[in-house]
Amino acid sequence: MSETILELKDVAIFQKENLVLNEVSLDVKKGDFVYLIGKTGSGKSSFMKTLYADLPLRQGEGSIAGFDLKSLKEKHIPHLRRKLGVVFQDFKLLPDRNINNNMLFVLKATGWKDNSKMKAKIEEVLDKVGMKTKGFKFPHELSGGEQQRVAIARALLNDPELILADEPTGNLDPQTSVEVMKVLQDINKSGRTILMATHDYALILKYPSKTLKCDGGKIFEVVQRTV
Numbered sequence: 701m702s703e704t705i706l707e708l709k710d711v712a713i714f715q716k717e718n719l720v721l722n723e724v725s726l727d728v729k730k731g732d733f734v735y736l737i738g739k740t741g742s743g744k745s746s747f748m749k750t751l752y753a754d755l756p757l758r759q760g761e762g763s764i765a766g767f768d769l770k771s772l773k774e775k776h777i778p779h780l781r782r783k784l785g786v787v788f789q790d791f792k793l794l795p796d797r798n799i800n801n802n803m804l805f806v807l808k809a810t811g812w813k814d815n816s817k818m819k820a821k822i823e824e825v826l827d828k829v830g831m832k833t834k835g836f837k838f839p840h841e842l843s844g845g846e847q848q849r850v851a852i853a854r855a856l857l858n859d860p861e862l863i864l865a866d867e868p869t870g871n872l873d874p875q876t877s878v879e880v881m882k883v884l885q886d887i888n889k890s891g892r893t894i895l896m897a898t899h900d901y902a903l904i905l906k907y908p909s910k911t912l913k914c915d916g917g918k919i920f921e922v923v924q925r926t927v
């Protein structure tokens with residue numbers, strides 16, 4: 701049986717004093733590709749934030765990439781984030797520096813020191829997303845799809861065990877969404893676990909996989925044909 705990388709047991713998720721999700725229990729195995737769907741405001745982002753410890757786990761039990769979310773101390777959050785690759789809808793690239801320097805910033809912030817190793821790593825991840833020749837460009841010189849591919853490359857810098865993608869195609873047109881999705885599929889095929897929140901049912905139909913739905917304050921697994 702394959703190894704569990706994310707496990708939640710009877711978790712409740714709050715935004716301030718408001719209960720957003722309740723009785724959340726799930727088990728994600730290494731190598732899985734899991735979608736998280738649900739209407740606006742149903743709690744997808746709050747759920748993702750709990751996983752990368754932007755929201756504290758106040759109730760229930762949770763472990764992710766070997767970290768216990770309940771007892772996680774503030775000072776250990778950077779260690780957890782190094783094991784996760786997080787991708788956002790709005791890319792979140794630093795606008796004042798080129799792509800290579802965006803990557804360098806993350807590597808230095810996560811403790812890398814050796815210049816030649818950093819250079820090789822940046823080339824490797826940009827190559828993986830088909831952006832090897834664009835490292836000298838600034839974010840505003842790239843299309844939305846290219847920026848998202850760079851953001852995915854950035855998420856790969858520290859060889860994360862799990863990638864959390866919150867609406868990664870939310871700002872992209874359908875064709876570009878498929879291109880970005882292909883990149884995520886390739887990364888998943890190379891053994892990485894991906895949890896992706898999305899509104900894009902066309903993508904789910906094209907690339908069917910295990911699907912969780914946030915609805916009515918709960919998360920449950922749905923079978924493909926009813927999404």
Ligand SMILES: Nc1ncnc2c1ncn2[C@@H]1O[C@H](COP(=O)(O)OP(=O)(O)OP(=O)(O)O)[C@@H](O)[C@H]1O
Pocket residue numbers: 715716718720738739740741742743744745746747914
């Ligand atoms: N910082 C916050 N403070 C208070 N309430 C919040 C905060 N962020 C979100 N909420 C509330 O929590 C609920 C869930 O929001 P969340 O952003 O997780 O939903 P979502 O499913 O990700 O929506 P969307 O698809 O629009 O991103 C909503 O009722 C929202 O108003």
